Amino acid sequence: MQLPYYMWYEAAHAMLGPARALADSTRIFCNNPINPLSKTPVGRSLAAACELFERTTRRYGKPVFGLDTALVGGERVAVIERVVWERPFCNLIHFDRALGEMRERQPKLLIVAPMSGHYATLLRGTVETFLPTHEVFITDWVDARTVPMSEGDFDLDDYIDYVISMLHLLGPDVHVMAVCQPAVPVIAAIARMEAEGDPKTPLSMTLMGGPIDTRVSRTQVNLLAERRGIDWFRRNCIFKVPLPNAGFMRDVYPGFLQLSGFMAMNIDRHLEAHGEMFKHLVEGDGDSAEKHRDFYDEYLAVMDLTAEFYLQTVDTVFVRHALPKGEMMHREFPVDLTAIKRCGLMTVEGEKDDISGVGQTEAAHKLCPNIPDELRAHWVQPKVGHYGVFNGSRFRAEIAPRIADFIQNCEQRFRRSGADRSEGAVLPFKSKRATTAAE
Incomplete structure (x- = not known):
């Protein structure tokens, strides 16, 4: 039941905050229609790279159903x-x-x-x-x-x-x-x-x-699961929730650990999908890029058990x-x-x-x-x-x-x-x- 590992994850996420903010600001600057750079392959590539960095390092909150009708x-x-x-x-x-x-x-x-x-x-x-x-x-x-x-x-x-x-x-x-x-x-x-x-x-x-x-x-x-046995999962997959979460000190199986396991099973597919999104952003294919955003906004939003x-x-x-x-x-x-x-x-x-x-x-x-x-x-x-x-x-x-x-x-x-x-x-x-x- 390790506390530090979850704390390190939280700390790493916090430390990346300024870099995410800089990347997001750069993306907005490069996509601004009054910026001549936004019409060039270099500008679009820089904006696409910044968006991918921001999206792959952020924590995704709980999505909404959004079924209004x-x-x-x-x-x-x-x-x-x-x-x-x-x-x-x-x-x-x-x-x-x-x-x-x-x-x-x-x-x-x-x-x-x-x-x-x-x-x-x-x-x-x-x-x-x-x-x-x-x-x-x-x-x-x-x-x-x-x-x-x-x-x-x-x-x-x-x-x-x-x-x-x-x-x-x-x-x-x-x-x-x-x-x-x-x-x-x-x-x-x-x-x-x-x-x-x-x-x-x-x-x-x-x-x-x-x-x-x-x-x-x-x-x-x-x-x-059969090969590892339950003791292995208890030793390696259970961590204590750190501050400032309301569930501080609760033993959990963290969502980010579950997500990493899911992605590792099909890592080539996920890398290819993000490569395709980069290409769509550079080419200005907004519809395809939006489909990617919608899927990963849901897929990357995880919860602890x-x-x-x-x-x-x-x-x-x-x-x-x-x-x-x-x-x-x-x-x-x-x-x-x-x-x-x-x-x-x-x-x-x-x-x-x-x-x-x-x-x-x-x-x-x-x-x-x-x-x-x-x-x-x-x-x-x-x-x-x-x-x-x-x-x-x-x-x-x-x-x-x-x-x-x-x-x-x-x-x-x-x-x-x-x-x-x-x-x-x-x-x-x-x-x-x-x-x-x-x-």
Whole structure:
């Protein structure tokens, strides 16, 4: 648990402040239209170099969703973000659409964003895609370095408790979508609810690119965790938050460390992208440069994770494979996936996913044998990696419609059945089942 390393990072960032300010001033000077230098290749190259230096050395703050409107039923309506549930480490945001007389019931969708270094705004495109047809809620996880020590710890068990609490708030007619990391705590939360006969069990869950069984199609992320072991991560990845942050002295897995790991996996791609941006700036291709800015403004904005959550997740999911082995516990209770009977299950994977390999998420189907086949669906999206599972053109055109169809079928059939969910009754239905790419 080292304090100095995080302090050195903070100190280095502060020391680069004057250089960043000088670079930004030079960029503005070189881009000024009344400056003759701005019309020359030398001036444009200097401005481009200064912008890249400033952007690669700054700290990126938490982005905003910026979803002010949505197209619902062919009409553009206002959207207001409202926090409807609040805890020290998470807020639940409701995207409230001003539907007025158009208001009619649409499926409630709880999107559980990953707590893996990036903010929930990484799923902006996911939210935007479902806003026209669903009442959308999303988990907005809080940066651990901003949470005072007086608020206590937060681990994987607390994460599962948070999910259950949110499901109780939203009621039994909600659908859950877990993107990447939360696939494990979400399915564990539902298993615990089912085991207790909880009437607030959701109608369906959609798991997207999640590490349900990391023994399948091992990726470099999985192999690293198995090879190093949990003690290595405790010694080398956990640091104390320095001043002047509100979470001073809290043990965390720093966001900048997570980001460096992600970038190292595809360093050639990132270097090429920044080289392309330099070229676009010199050539005056503002649209292409802006796309680069938009992506990296989001990608480089990172948050710290509590040490206890990070270590428990690594140990449970990647080192011991406790969930697929049937050994995972939620506090003193076993997580028994065979208890899930009333909740529909859809899994989505990306053909080129190098973080959660193909088959890791699909494994949930074998682990939940008591869900009727009519309440299942699986889809492998060709030609997309991890990010493309929940964002981008293929997500909007091919993945999201299948999820919406699955949710709608669950809605209709459960309501027609008139089933008493408190007793676990369910009426099977014939869904428009998605198929894998191979099929």
